[in-house]
Every structure is written in C-alpha cells, then in structure tokens.
Amino acid sequence: MLLWRAVLVAVLLCGVGLLPWLSRTDPALTVLRARSAERAPTPDVLDAIRGQLGLDAGPVRLLGDWLGGLPHGDAGRSWISGADVTPSVLQALGASLLLMGGALAVAAVTAGAACARTLRLGAARRLGERRSAGTGSALLATLPDFLTASVLASVVGVQLGWLPALGWYGPRWMVLPALSLGLPAGALLGRMLDDLLPGAFAEPWALAAAARGVRGRSVARQALRRCVPGLLPNVGLFVVGLTGGAVAVEQVFDIPGLGRLSLQAAVAQDLPVLQAGTLALVVLAAAVGGLARLTARLLIGPALRDGALPSLHRPTPSRPTAPPLLYGGLLLAVVALGLARDPLELDTTARLRSPSWAHPFGTDALGRDVLARVGHGALDTLALAAAVSVAALVLGVLLGLLPRFSGPLVDTVNAVPPVLAALLVTAVAGSGRATPALAVTAVAWAPLAAHTSALLRQERATTHLAATRGLGASPLQLLRHELLPAVLPPVLRHALLRLPGVALALAALGFLGLGAQPPSPEWGLLLSENQPYAERAPWASLAPAAALALLGAVAVTAGGGVRRPRVLRVRRRAAADPAQPVAGGSADEVPVPVAGPARREDA
Template structure:
C-alpha cells in the first residue's frame, strides 16, 4: 500500500509539472510566438500578422484548457507532439537523445558502484574481523565534494586540453563516454562509499556479529550478513544519487556537447519549445521516480522481519582536533582569498586581458582584464548570499509544512526526485533568467528533506511525556505550539538547514554555470567558471580559482558536519 501511495503521489506531481509547462505562455505572460518566429525565420520582422500566424499554428488561440486536453489525449496515444521550433515530431528528437542519455547514465552508475564496492570491500573485511571501520578518509571525502559540472570542466581542462588523452566534445565512440561518465559518477560514488562504510561500521558493532564470530562462522559468511544488514538504508540513498545523475546530465552533456536528453531539455527551455521540454522533463523526472520506487521496494524486501534497518549515517569516528585541522586547511585559504579579493579592484581593463599571475594581479586576469582574485571575492558574495537566501526560504517552508505531516511526507518524497537543473529550467521559462530565479529553483528541490525532518520533530514533540502534564494544568493549544512544540522543532531544523547550505551554494553555482542563474557577466562562481572555459589554455587560473573555491567550501562543510559528532580521544 505504501508503494502504491508513493507511485500515485509521484504521478500526480509529474502531471502537475507537465500541466504547468503547458500553461507557461499564460503563467509567464510572455508571448512564445516571438521566440518561435526568430527560431524558425531568422531575420524576419516580427509583425502582428506574422505573430498571429505563429500563434494559430501553435494552437495558442484555442486557449489553455484546449491545449492541455489535446496534449493529454496525445500522450495517451503515445504521441509526444510536434516541436514548435522545428516542426518535426518530438519523438524524432527526444527518443534518440533518451538512448544517448541512458548510455551515459548507465556508465555513470557503473562508476558509482565501482567506487562504492572498492570502498566497501575492505570495510567488510575489517568488520568481519571485529576491527573498527573508518569512513574512508580524505580520498572518499574529496570525491563526495566534487559537483558534476565542476568535474566536467576540470576533465576538459586536464585530460582534453592539457594532456590530450581523451576527446572533449562529441559522442561517436567509447572514448567519448569516459569523461562524461566520470563527471557524473565520481561525486555519487564518493557519497555512496562514505555512507556504505559508515553503515557497515555501525552494523559491525551489533551483538550478532560477535556471536557469529564466537560460533565459528567464516569471515565470508559474516561479511555477507553485514552487507545484507547494511544495504536497506543505502538503497534510498542510491536512488537519490540516481536522481542527481539525471540532473547532472543537463550540465555534463552541455559541457561535452553530448546529444542527450539533458542538452535537448536545456535547448528547448532556451527556445521555449514547450512540447520538447515537456517530453524531456517527463523522461528525466520519470527516471528519478522509477529509481526511487525501485530502491524503496528493494529496501523493503531486504529489511529484517521486524522492518528495522541499520542507520545510513551513524556517528563518525574521529578526533575533534583532526576535524578542526581539516576545516582550517580548507576554509582558511578560501576565506583569506575572498578577503584579499574583496580588497582589490575588479574593474574592466581590456589592455590587460588574460595576463599571467604577477604582483599586480596575483591570479592573473580574465578575458576582460579583470583581476581574477577580485572576481573570486565578489563571486563569494553572490554565490553564498544567494545560498543563504535559498536556505532561509527552504527553512521557513519546511517549518510550515512540518506541522502538516500528511501533506509534507508525500510531497517531500515526490519532489525529492526533481533535480535542481530541471527546476532551474522550468523557473527560467516561467520567470526568465536572474539570481532570484536560481534561488527559487534551489528552494524547490531543497525543502523536501527539511520538511520531512520537521514533521518527525513535530511528531516527537507532540508525544513528549511532560506535554500531558502541561495540558492537564490548563495549557491552551496556541501556548503549547508557541512555548513547547515550536522551540523543539525550530532549533534542530535550523541546524539541519545550515548543514545543507554548501549544497545549496553548489546548486546556485551549477545553475549559474548553465546560464540559468546569475547573468553572464556576474562574478558568481558558476558563471565565472563557464565564462572562463573557452580561455582555459591561456588563463587557466581564471577557471581553476572558482573551481578550487567550490571544492574548498564543500570540504570544509563536510568537516564541520562531522566535527560535532567526533569522539574525544
């Protein structure tokens, strides 16, 4: 019944999103006929007669309800419609791109599983022998800190531009699959490896493991038991990673010019080709939904007879001194660079374009002669400032929904399957490009885990033993909410939201990298990275500086998360 309820919720959310895309011309109050006219007939004057002809051809004159009815009837027949821009059947564009994306995503999932298995194998051996299982150290943390679009940009820089080992663009052979698969799979592999080692370490400390060793079970048999016990809580995490891979397809396919579904969706959003955007969104989000349901069913099947599973993220073993040192080594240089950058001038100086590092410009200059270090400091204000705004909005939304658990849980489970790139494209079509659009897109995919946590905290507060005593003494409903329930929910939820701030900053940066967030001339880190890629060989630091800043920020955040849980020596 729970699986059926989850399926129906996902279908309802997807149908609502597709309907919203179909209603974009009316919701956005923008005329797509002008965009379609320029795409079909470049250079033709946008007269009223020409625009009226385009509207009649697109069927916009029939009104929103007629368009939705016709689209629903077509989808029921398996007809994806006709492209507004090319006039060709949508299936002719989307289905080949879907096959290409499935190939790349399959290779990326293979990378994820290979990294996770490589990290889990020694953990299983140590756990079966009764030894402590670590988290994997710097290597695993470093992989988990690499966002997909950043790995793609660095892959082009290192393996294609500098070493010439692999092709940077196109998709015509197995050699073109390596860099996209690594870009989409390294981060997810690091996350799954970290969670897997943590889960195995927690299970290895249970009593039954010691009993099995005492009874003379072989190490292989104990390792199989550890794996079976640790897998159920990891499968939903694997589903989340699969969703992130579908979202990463937009950025990675754009960087490597792969003719896949993500790139087709981005092009359709730019051209306001709503039938193509609907089809791409349905397939990409449908993949995420399918992964979530499959992982949930597998976790239910593997769970023990009592339905219990091992926690996915147990307390981290380590010392506070090591955690503080790790934070200083990552956040310290970043803060110094940002402070120095804010003190420098980032004015345009076309006579100093793409200069090498020197005393006047410590990290060189960009394509307009602006100081790279100054732009790095200014970009921190843009990226982190937008992330703080997204974090605050997500917190308030989750706090409100947390007191309505029947609404929060199903919506959170369904919306958790939406990648940030898809949300960014929909917001751009609706509101246009801009920093606030990126903030809203990040909020749209960031509130679900916070809302689920808020619902759990609210339920726990309502069942507190001392609450009955206060009610017996005459405490009213609003007094209990204001003085008892809300303080127990607001504080822990704020801590949880703060931990997600770096991930929101990377989401802002990824949208800026795709051109879906801040303007092209903005110092925002993602936009700066995208703008510097064409000049990678002449001015590598212009691209590497924002990339290094994003990596340092994420590593410092990961260390800060584990620091409060670290065990004193």
C-alpha cells in the same frame, strides 16, 4: 498514495504546458525567433504561427489535445522543427540512460573506494583507529561537473588523445562523460555510506559474529547490506538526476541526451518537446523510486515489520577536530587577501596572465585579478548558499517526517531538472535576485527529505523504541527524545556535504541569465565565465573551484563533529529512582561492556 502521485504529475505537466503563458510572453513570437530570427514579427506573421500551432484555441485546449494524444503514443509535433516529438525524445532518453549507466558504474567504484578503509577496519574489529574520513571524497564531491568535463575533454581527449572528447558514437565516447558525472556522485554516496558503517559494525549481530570467529569479509558484506537500504532513496534520486540533469556535461561533450534536449526546448519554448521530456523523466522517477523501495523492503523488510532493528545512530560524544580550523583558516586567508584588492579593475595588457607575485591567482580574460574576484565574491556566494541550505534542510526534515505525503512529492520534484525549475519559478515569480534562491530551494530539499524518511523508517523499527513506547512514552516524546536525535545528525552532515553544490547550482542559474550577472564576482559565475579558457588559462577556473573545494572540506570536516550526544540526564534520573520509568529513554543510553576496541565508536 496513487491518487496523490497522479495529482502531482498532473500539476507538473499542467505547469510545463502553461509555461509559455505563465511567462507572460507571446509563444508565437518565441517560436518565430527560434525558427527565423531575421524575419520581422508582423501581426500577420504572428497570426499565421498561432493558427498553425493552434495557439489561438487557448492554453487549456492545447493542453487537453496533447494529453488526449498520449494514450495513442502521439506526443505532438515540435513547434520549431515540425518533426514528431516521440522519436526524438526516445532517442535522447536512450542516450541519457546509457550515460547514466556508465556514470552509476563509476559512482559505485568511487563509493567503494571512499568507504574501503572503514570496511577494512570494521572487518578487523579495529574501528577505534578510524578517523574522520571523507575529506578526500568531500573534495571530489564538490567538483563542478562541467569543470571536470572541460578538464577531461581538453587534457585527456585533446592534448593526450587517449579518448574521444566530442560526440556520441560508441562505448569509448562514454568514458569521459561517465567519469565527469560519476566521480562527484560516487564521492557523495561513499561519504554517506561511510557515515553509517561504524554503527552497523557496532550492532549486536556484528559483535556476536566477531566473537564466534566469523570471517571479517562476511561481516563487512552483511554490514553493507544493513546500510544500503538507508541510501537507496538517494541512489534513486541520483539515477533520475544523472538522466535529466546532466545538461552541462552533455553540452561539453556534444551528447544528444534528454537533459540537453529539455534545456533547448525550454529556452525556445518548444512546448511539445518540453512536455514529452518532462513526462519521460516523471515516469522514470516513479519507476526508480518504486524499485528503490522494493529493494529496501527485500533487504530488511522482515526486521522493519517486526521492529527488530538496532539503531545505527548511537549516542557518541562530539569531538572537534583540527581539519575544520585548518581548512577554514585557509579559506578565510584567501578571502581576506582578495578583499584588499579591486575586483573590477581592468588591465587589457595583462589578459590571462599566469599566477605571479602581482597576481597570485592570475588574471581572467579581461585582465582582472582572479584573487580579488574570489575574495569579493565569497560574501554573496556563502551567504546565499548557506541560506538556501538551511531552508532546504528545514523543509527536507519536516517533509521527511511525513513519508506518505513527501514520497510521491520527492519523486515528482526530482524529475524536474534545476534549469526547468528555474524557468517555472521565473515564469511565476518573475526574474530577480531571489529567483535563483527560490528555484534551488524548490529542488534542494528532496534528497534531504528522502534521507530523513529512510532513516526514520529504520529508526521506528528499532527494539529500544518499542521498549520506550511500552514504558508509556507519547508519540511526541518519541519524536523529540528518540527519533529526531537519531535522524538529525546524519541528515545535517548530508546537508553540509551538499553546501558547495548549492553554491554551484546558484551560479549555474546565473550563467543562464536567471541569477547573478556580470560583473558580479560570484564564485560559480567565475567558473562559468572562465570555463571557455580552461585549456589556455586553467588557473582562472581552478581558483574558484579550489575555493568551492575548500568550502566542501570545511563543511564535511565540521559535519564530522555533529554527533548524537550522550544523554546523561536519563541515567542520573534512573539512578536516583530506579523504579521510576523514564519516557524518552532508550536502551542505547545504557553502556554495555564490550571487550576490546569494538566498544569505541566514531559513527
């Protein structure tokens, strides 16, 4: 495990270190443009820069010198400013860690609010009244962080003047950025926790506690403890992602964080700064991943060791609900109305017009109809986002089935900000229409693999799996009939919840020049184009944001119908021949009489 992790870290650092050469550009020319764009790139000037930076020694020698200085605390000097790299990276890391702490506090409160109803009903043993929760949290989870940051900065910071909207000088300056990052993250974690809680309340210990009159709050507290270990890997991913991936929020609020520093270094090919920032994120990812695994072991370690866990994912019937049809119909209506209009028609006399009968969603800065652009951008946005989500789901499940192999890989991949991943993919594969899809897929599978591994670890320790194994079931039969049916539904719901985020990530890369380019009406590109006008013409940004929110609502409410089906074939076979053992059957497939509404499950 340690050797595999060391190999992955070495490959990542070598890839970052060789980025200027992999991109087929002259590093000396890039550095000259960053230092002085007006200076002519003559051969003598470029040779002088190569000699100053040691580029004439070749990439391997340069990388070796950088690695050799790390044991002494020397991360080199910036190619652009000439200053020592270590102090600037540590200062940026400190700012990012403070922001991450505030965002995690907001995320914890938001997650608690998202699952509060389920906790209350579970404590009162009235889960039968529970409906498909999470629509509101799904809408919140789909909010683009840079749009949330822009709205909070312009409304709360500038117009109302309640909190500072620019800079990084104290606790008050941390509130708005922490809200921008913590609200979507907390909504996503809360939705995942809400998905697991009903299974915990239906376990035998919870039923026995209720029958003995144990207080509902105590049962709810233990149910939380039962479900949290399955979420800890994703919490660890959020910690690293909020530290190194908060580039947009740091840009909006002018925060000197590590994500912003890494982006600037990557664009300018300031190799020492980029390497040091990446190394800091790798170390943070390894530490957080180890802490998450240790915490999970402390919470349910004995049960995992003894195979004494009941399954959180019981067989329940799929029940389609009306909200997916409602949200889907509304989204289709918007797309159909937009397709009937011209998305490229310019009217300079109607720039930034507010919504009206002629332009229901208003116009953008060039006078183009926003409804038309939303409608025409739906096909490309949804098709590419769906393809990337499917690829990420398949990779995540397959690699999640191999936790010893994928665990260190998840930690390493999660330490790479999406922008840096896009630059690495562009350097290797070149720029093209497939580049954003490859870059997002390269990092989008990691949360799904972590979720799969966590659920699989608990499912393998269930009592019914030990009984099925004792009946002679082979590992393949256990995987096909027990493990995958229990793990796939929650992971699929997780993937559906991340679908709007995938669409937004693709758009962010287009905004950086690595994907869709103007005049393409891709939704995320519309958000990026209209973000500077959020205060003057908020409708131009709110329209594509609302479309993404509708997409998230459709995905989550449709995912609510993804359940583990009841296996009737096993019971029929057992009834036909009671003496015949059935490999692949489980104790959860036998109905147990339970008095009252506790038998009704919506998990």
